[in-house]
């Protein structure tokens with residue numbers, strides 16, 4: 001579906017010459033302020049509007065000293081930054097505020113340290129390894145979804161409940177921990193509180209540390225409790241010895257001696273990696289599920305097809321082998337994430353570069369808008385329509401669909417997310433019809449992973 005842009009034909013291979021190129025067009029600062037005010041209630045749409053007005057490469061005049069920001073909106077430019085010339089870009093320093101432990105874990109590492117950490121973990125997030133842990137995942141999903149039957153006809157916040165499904169699935173499949181119901185729900189609350197806090201920290205990262213951050217009074221104790229529980233889990237595992245086959249906790253305990261620093265440093269790093277995986281896998285999967293379910297309830301035609309596919313399994317307990325028969329359900333998960341979409345993803349240039357014929361100075365920031373890319377009519381047919389079928393029949397431009405990002409820094413847990421997402425949707429559809437308040441529509445809420453403003457209030461009825 002993509003066509004190469006004219007500027008790609010003379011893609012700059014020598015960034016040193018880039019300085020001769022112009023900076024891209026963009027609004028004046030007052031112009032940007034006026035536009036931002038107009039989009040205050042629909043701020044996810046601000047960046048796509050800038051692209052619509054000024055083009056695929058836009059100079060965004062951010063009023064912070066030393067900040068040069070370029071918004072890029074063509075999939076070829078995503079490919080440039082995230083894949084082809086990924087070594088010219090690093091994660092923005094505000095991303096470091098999203099840490100779960102010190103020293104930072106894999107998603108925040110760069111260069112050789114990142115490679116050294118990701119390489120040995122990769123196979124454990126591959127199809128073969130995940131097939132082995134799917135029974136634990138499926139057990140968590142089925143038990144949780146089944147337990148909702150006791151609250152048939154009551155108003156539930158399905159966004160929270162889906163958080164509990166995902167948390168339980170992660171705990172069982174990565175740490176072999178079957179935790180009491182009440183603890184899982186508390187972990188969901190703690191992880192959310194910590195998530196709100198770190199997002200505030202990232203936004204305010206240039207302000208002095210003595211200025212209190214939003215959610216600090218809940219976020220810090222929440223994190224401390226989660227970390228203390230993780231310490232206890234690690235200690236128990238050390239006493240019991242590894243599982244057979246090894247789970248992710250065993251894998252990281254095995255990697256611990258190879259981390260740099262003192263014994264204490266190595267322990268903290270291993271713990272940081274473990275908590276980082278939960279943090280990276282929890283809210284992302286839970287919110288993708290909440291969006292998908294919310295949109296299915298608003299689109300009876302797609303919902304009917306999803307029911308049909310799930311019913312063809314004949315009510316069988318879900319297992320890994322069913323995934324290949326749940327292609328439409330998986331497509332719903334994709335389409336849900338296409339609508340959900342993050343407002344932006346930002347990188348910092350480590351050297352001068354050229355994008356689309358414009359100069360990108362070293363140390364400046366480039367921003368992509370997944371929200372904008374996922375709705376760009378140049379790359380999607382009728383983008384405002386919820387149409388999961390497109391993921392089964394259309395040619396999708398992989399740089400215009402970036403829920404997991406692309407390139408070497410692509411999500412390591414993507415396959416796990418598809419397994420958990422597809423099984424959870426199927427388990428729900430096997431059992432329930434879903435009723436959402438008339439007129440309710442999903443609205444974007446900024447979080448670590450885009451959430452639903454006001455949650456997902458719904459009633460479930462046994463089918």
Ligand code: HEM
Pocket residue numbers: 106107108118277278280281282284285286288345402403404405408409410411412413414416417
């Ligand atoms: C629907 C669910 C998920 C979504 C939408 C998602 C999204 C993402 C995105 C966009 C990135 C790249 C960030 C960037 O490059 O700026 C990422 C990285 C990562 N994700 Fe996920 N993720 C999901 C589930 C998971 C799960 C289940 C796990 C593991 C349990 C996980 C572990 C990671 C890790 C470790 C990284 C860092 C990879 C690296 O930097 O090399 N994610 N994820």
